[in-house]
Amino acid sequence: MNFKSLLAGTALALGLAGAAAAQDPVKAGFIFVGPVGDGGWTFEHNEARLAVEEHFGDKVETVYQENVPEGADAERAMTQMALGGADIIFTTSFGYMDPTINVAAKFPDVKFEHATGFKRADNVSTYSARFYEGRAVQGTIAGMMTKTNKVGYIGSYPIPEVIRGINSAYVHAKKVNPDIEFSVIWAYTWFDPAKEADAAKALIEQGADVVLQHTDSTAPHAAAQEAGDVIAFGQASDMAEYGPMPRVSSIIDNWAPYYIDRVQAVMDGTWESMDTWDGIGPGMVKIGEITDAVPEEVKAAALEMRDAIAAGDYHPFTGPINKQDGSAWLAEGEVADDGTLAGMNFYVEGLTGEIPQ
């Protein structure tokens, strides 16, 4: 074999390989913070992953890794996924923010999608849902239904997303019930059923008859059920198996349309770094069925709230609202801007306790 034919052969082989690569399915990777069976946050992301598979069939291949701790270990998981040939990687928890940025810098050809964060790069998009819109509906129901005027709130980590939810729920509960009080417990975990159950019990023992949660398991519902006259709300997922009591409604995250969109963009070569923050209107946040345990007029008020938000007629953070220390935040009729909301690190007036730093 002379040198020329060797070159030609190599070129031919390369060409073939190129053609084969073009027919390869797009590989979409998912990094999950909990198990896919948590019944909440990760469950819904996994449902969306399955929806992507269903939508594209053979044209897409998905891989996922569950129970990835936030922090340094996440970088290892993402790197592995990128080396494994993933074209787009969804990192689905706030704590993956810096690891995502770090790994993305090493793999400029791989697209990254980080949920609930605020750091972007040329190949890193961010996306989140306006959960606080759903919290407004929950706050309304909670404020009207509580008999003890005490609402317990299980927070995960003191990050803007969670604080926003607490503020939104409080503002709307206060609106319908001026005597309302909130107790917040920080669990410092997204997913630890035993701890969440204990937190719910502690809140109930201190007189709360509504338990709101920003953690991912259904354990608080089980605790509420055991206690009896206590209501709770599905978080991230419908958690309908605990209805009609204690689960009276829920916030459902609906990621499937977004994921399908973004994978399509990778296929078409039109993917661009951007920030998406959708709420009830575009359907990224859904309000789960309000059960019969909720009185008619409460249900009507809640649905009215939901529809007003969906139509864009009402913003959950509309002034006048003061900060916790009494200083003015929003004037009469003023609406919170997305920048402030994205970095929210203060309680609104009336909430007691301090946000841990």
Add this chain to the structure above:
Amino acid sequence: MDLSSINWLLLLASLMVAATPILLAGIGELVVERSGVLNLGVEGMMITGAISGFAISVNTGSVTLGFVSAALAGAALSLVFGLLTQFLLSNQVATGLALTLFGLGLSSLMGQGYVGIKGLNVPDLHLPLLSDIPILGPIFFQHDAMVYISILIVAGVWAMLKYTRAGLILRAVGENHDAAHALGYKVIRIRLMAIAFGGACAGLGGAYLSLVRVPQWTEGMTAGAGWIALALVVFASWKPWRVLIGAYLFGGLTVLQLNLQAAGMKIPVEYLAMSPYLITILVLVIMSSGRGRAALNAPAELGRSFHATA
């Protein structure tokens, strides 16, 4: 901060419930360690017990069967450890760690079909007369049966170790296995029984989480309780009643931390979360200062493999 908003009666009552899983796992591990074996696989056995108990109780509708099968599953898993360390003489620390990792994986595999299913309700016992005593009644006498069974197990272990010949032999094996062997005791067999007992107790502790305390199945639900149980045994300096005190102390800290938060007290939760381990270290330091290793009360052969040479 408003401490008056904490209902101290309910706090003390929920303390007993919160402490039960680590109490069960801890008393089992105590027996294992008194026989001279260090089994770091408590977490793995607990979680295997949790899913086994949950699966069986959901399928049969019987909580009792759930607990029984959890104990069997924990014991079965611990015998894997026993086989490896006692017959094949593998390193106990490494094998125990492997057992924890194996148990976590195995349980999540077994639990695939049980995620999101609601557990059964376990009725509280209302002991006649006793539960009607004001103040003391609600704290001590209105729990589910497992709370009392766990205390009975502690009492049984204490009596066994202190007053019976079997306890004496178990301690002899743990303090000097060569001497025990020379006296004609079957060191390996005795240790295997201790390991199986420890596994059964850990399984019960795990099942208490999935059947009573949470009650449902989720992956990784023991969340480190097995490690606290291990720390607990050292904290208790290998004495049964101190395991009880330690378990209530550690369990109490978890419950107290949440209650303090709900009452609006500004307290960094990390400090309370690490306090069981800090207390354990502190106890170790205090006990080991001055009077030497004997004061620690650690079984002399702890973690050492036995191989009969003659």
